[in-house]
Amino acid sequence: MNISGKAAITGIGELKPMKKAGGRSTLELLAEAAALALRDSDLSKKDIDGLLVAPPSEDTSFMWPAQVAEYLQLYPDYLNVVELGGASAAGAVARAAAAVACGLCSNCLCLAGGIWDTQVFNDMEGKMAVMSRAEVDFDLPYGPMGFNSGYALAARRHMHEFGTKPEQLAKIAVDQRINALANPDALFKEPLTIEEVLRSPLIVDPIHLLEIVRPCSGAGAVIVSRAEQARDCPYRPVFIQGMGESCTHNSIVYAPSLTTSPVHRAAVNCYQMAGAGPRDIDLVSLYDCYTITVLITLEDAGFCSKGEGGAFVENTDLTYKGSLPCNTHGGQLSCGQTSFAGGMGQK
Numbered sequence: 001m002n003i004s005g006k007a008a009i010t011g012i013g014e015l016k017p018m019k020k021a022g023g024r025s026t027l028e029l030l031a032e033a034a035a036l037a038l039r040d041s042d043l044s045k046k047d048i049d050g051l052l053v054a055p056p057s058e059d060t061s062f063m064w065p066a067q068v069a070e071y072l073q074l075y076p077d078y079l080n081v082v083e084l085g086g087a088s089a090a091g092a093v094a095r096a097a098a099a100v101a102c103g104l105c106s107n108c109l110c111l112a113g114g115i116w117d118t119q120v121f122n123d124m125e126g127k128m129a130v131m132s133r134a135e136v137d138f139d140l141p142y143g144p145m146g147f148n149s150g151y152a153l154a155a156r157r158h159m160h161e162f163g164t165k166p167e168q169l170a171k172i173a174v175d176q177r178i179n180a181l182a183n184p185d186a187l188f189k190e191p192l193t194i195e196e197v198l199r200s201p202l203i204v205d206p207i208h209l210l211e212i213v214r215p216c217s218g219a220g221a222v223i224v225s226r227a228e229q230a231r232d233c234p235y236r237p238v239f240i241q242g243m244g245e246s247c248t249h250n251s252i253v254y255a256p257s258l259t260t261s262p263v264h265r266a267a268v269n270c271y272q273m274a275g276a277g278p279r280d281i282d283l284v285s286l287y288d289c290y291t292i293t294v295l296i297t298l299e300d301a302g303f304c305s306k307g308e309g310g311a312f313v314e315n316t317d318l319t320y321k322g323s324l325p326c327n328t329h330g331g332q333l334s335c336g337q338t339s340f341a342g343g344m345g346q347k
Helices: 026-041 064-072 085-101 124-130 133-142 148-162 166-181 194-199 263-274 291-300 309-315
Strands: 007-014 050-053 078-081 107-114 202-204 218-226
Touching: 007 026, 007 085, 026 064, 026 107, 026 218, 050 064, 050 085, 064 078, 085 107, 085 218, 148 202, 148 291, 148 309, 166 194, 166 291, 166 309, 263 291, 291 309
Parallel strands: 050 078, 050 107
Antiparallel strands: 007 218, 107 218
């Protein structure tokens, strides 16, 4: 289904990333973000007839859309939970666009957020809860460190195949820190150099601490509306021109390639729907849980050829003042990554 131009983002809401949630629950954070988005769109709760939510990482997701709807006192005709890990926020917006384009609803509220709990990923019980059967059988016996191990494999393989240098990966973190310094809501407030990135603790070779996402608590909301209704919103709407998804594996054990991601096929589908290509894009918002994620995504989305990502990021200014601004709010590396809402701020 081609939804190009048939749906638009009419309202957004985002809470400032928080190291601590101050005793608030995920539902409270989602409610705050939803209220901001409603105010931004000049819509009321009675106008919302669609609801898509990412699951909470620190609690059960059983009947989660209904729990959220009940808490917010919404009565949607269309609702669901979107669980695609870090892609949940983007997946929710894409599904909302498809839903309003085919008439399932008129204004769909997309919500993602949660309370950061170190136990979820850092102790053995937490790891077991979020790992697949293949990861438990084939990864866990060798002592993996959450997602760090898989991305370290990708980074090391990229270095082996293409000669990518640690300094090139570190430069991504530095550029995004420059962006964060211009964002009053970002968690990191101190300037950063390539040398400082490479001197930070080595977590899983070759990934250093400052190349890894900064987890935090928070929430984000986006309202997606029919194109006809979007034109009446108080601010200029953002029309959705294309979308694309792809899945090749869950566990790194089954990855067909460590240096080519599902972004490649997803980007092709998105460009085809939008009738555009990399040369038409002058700002990118990329998922950046690790510096290697940004580099591989730039390659797979067509901004440079496969294997040339290292030289590309080295020679390209990715700051908000540069030729290809990337994650102008500081990204998850320096602004902060809210559980399951990490990508919401980059939509």
